[in-house]
Amino acid sequence: MSYPKKTSRETILEAAIGLIEAQGLDQLSMRTLAAQLGVTPNALYRYFASKGELEVAVADEAGRVLLTAMQKAVGQKVGLDAIRAVARTYLKFARQQPALYALKMRYCKDENEEPDSHKQLWAAMLALVDGLQGPWQAEDLAMNLWAYLHGLVELDRAELLGGRKPEAIIDIGLDLFLAGLMATQARPA
Numbered sequence: 001m002s003y004p005k006k007t008s009r010e011t012i013l014e015a016a017i018g019l020i021e022a023q024g025l026d027q028l029s030m031r032t033l034a035a036q037l038g039v040t041p042n043a044l045y046r047y048f049a050s051k052g053e054l055e056v057a058v059a060d061e062a063g064r065v066l067l068t069a070m071q072k073a074v075g076q077k078v079g080l081d082a083i084r085a086v087a088r089t090y091l092k093f094a095r096q097q098p099a100l101y102a103l104k105m106r107y108c109k110d111e112n113e114e115p116d117s118h119k120q121l122w123a124a125m126l127a128l129v130d131g132l133q134g135p136w137q138a139e140d141l142a143m144n145l146w147a148y149l150h151g152l153v154e155l156d157r158a159e160l161l162g163g164r165k166p167e168a169i170i171d172i173g174l175d176l177f178l179a180g181l182m183a184t185q186a187r188p189a
Contacts, residue, residue, distance in 0.1 A: 013061050025103055029051065055106075060117045063117025070121075073085040074086060083145070087149055088170065125146050126138055126142045
């Protein structure tokens with residue numbers, strides 16, 4: 001076993017993410033992770049006081065990975081194109097990294113404190129709906145968009161889409177979401 005200084009917070013997080021992706025969250029333990037890294041379990045406690053603290057840190061890192069993917073997907077797109085790109089990326093992340101997605105959603109708040117990545121994801125959702133017109137506040141639109149995406153992910157995870165492709169369902173929902181916005185704009189005041 002190597003001396004604890006031969007590891008780092010980043011190395012531990014990277015190994016924890018790899019372990020969770022390969023074997024699932026239930027297999028994450030300080031002992032298993034330490035063995036994978038070739039250190040004693042006590043070496044990990046220099047960086048994380050408990051398994052729970054490690055899980056919160058991994059969840060925050062998963063949020064950063066999701067945010068980076070969303071930002072990359074948006075690129076120079078605006079409006080509906082940006083929303084569609086984010087929606088597809090959100091679904092893809094949840095489908096390809098289900099354990100990380102579940103962990104990220106479990107720790108959106110830890111003891112009433114939001115991790116930085118969650119604050120940044122919320123800001124990204126607000127930015128997506130910023131240009132949409134309608135009688136609603138941007139916060140309400142962003143929350144509804146996020147709720148729709150998360151709900152679709154959960155239905156997909158539970159295999160309740162009846163064989164339909166989630167990507168097609170996303171487009172229908174977004175069309176309805178935006179059609180509702182346009183309809184409220186067309187109404188006389």
